[in-house]
Amino acid sequence: xxxxxxxxxxxxxxxxxxxxxxxxxxxxxxxxxxxxxxxxxxxxxxxxxxxxxxxxxxxxxxxxxxxxxxxxxxxxxxxxxxxxxxxxxxxxxxxxxxxxxxxxxxxxxxxxxxxxxxxxxxxxxxxxxxxxxxxxxxxxxxxxxxxxxxxxxxxxxxxxxxxxxxxxxxxxxxxxxxxxxxxxxxxxxxxxxxxxxxxxxxxxxxxxxx
Numbered sequence: 237x238x239x240x241x242x243x244x245x246x247x248x249x250x251x252x253x254x255x256x257x258x259x260x261x262x263x264x265x266x267x268x269x270x271x272x273x274x275x276x277x278x279x280x281x282x283x284x285x286x287x288x289x290x291x292x293x294x295x296x297x298x299x300x301x302x303x304x305x306x307x308x309x310x311x312x313x314x315x316x317x318x319x320x321x322x323x324x325x326x327x328x329x330x331x332x333x334x335x336x337x338x339x340x341x342x343x344x345x346x347x348x349x350x351x352x353x354x355x356x357x358x359x360x361x362x363x364x365x366x367x368x369x370x371x372x373x374x375x376x377x378x379x380x381x382x383x384x385x386x387x388x389x390x391x392x393x394x395x396x397x398x399x400x401x402x403x404x405x406x407x408x409x410x411x412x413x414x415x416x417x418x419x420x421x422x423x424x425x426x427x428x429x430x431x432x433x434x435x436x437x438x439x440x441x442x443x444x445x446x
Contacts, residue, residue, distance in 0.1 A: 252326075252345040255335055258305050260285040263335065272317070272324070272345055285343065292317060300328060304341040307332040314348060325351075374437050410441040 246253060252269035256262050265273075265280045273280060273288060280288070285304065289297045296315045303310035312328040326345045333342045414437055 252347070254280070254285070254288070254343040254345070255333070255340050256285050256304055256343060257338075257340055258307060260301055260304055262288065263340065269345070272326070272347060289317075296328070300330060300343065303330045304343070307339055307341060317345070377438070414438070414441040 246264075246266050249266055250268055252272040253266045254262055254269050255264040262280055262283050262285060265277050267277070270277050270280060285301060286297070289300065292300075292315055296312055299310065300312060309331045310329065314325055314327050317324050317326050325348050327348055328343065328345055330341050330343045333340055
């Protein structure tokens with residue numbers, strides 16, 4: 237009865253389960269392992285862990301095979317498993333188990349590709365948010381520089397009566413240009429047009445303001 241219950245859990249597990257001898261020969265797999273490795277169970281049985289994990293980085297592969305041969309439990313880092321040009325992220329672990337009266341190991345492969353994609357998207361969005369924050373800082377710094385500069389030049393330049401501009405109007409134009417660049421990329425040591433750093437935007441804003 238207990239063996240039937242074990243078999244049911246083995247077959248229904250969402251994680252890929254591979255039972256192997258201490259020498260690394262595969263003796264049994266569950267349906268999830270068949271899906272992960274892209275082969276029917278009968279083609280997986282009789283192969284080796286080395287063959288299944290052939291494209292895994294040697295360091296991780298050797299650590300797993302060592303744990304199986306020693307009959308010890310081991311949790312590996314998240315690794316990338318490549319099959320047919322498709323890369324999947326999995327978490328591998330191995331535990332010693334008895335199988336038909338003999339010492340074996342069960343290798344568990346839990347696919348975490350979805351989790352990895354979510355983490356990558358979160359990092360991408362965080363990077364975009366940081367870029368937007370830096371862009372806003374650049375624009376604010378350029379605007380502040382323009383206003384500070386205008387305090388010393390207000391009233392200078394051609395008179396408004398003569399159709400020219402005052403220092404204040406030029407500063408306003410520079411501020412307006414700087415604020416309009418919010419959304420452009422922050423690029424170090426660049427003065428536009430596709431990206432700016434703080435000093436580059438300040439210089440370009442003044443140039444554009446006449």
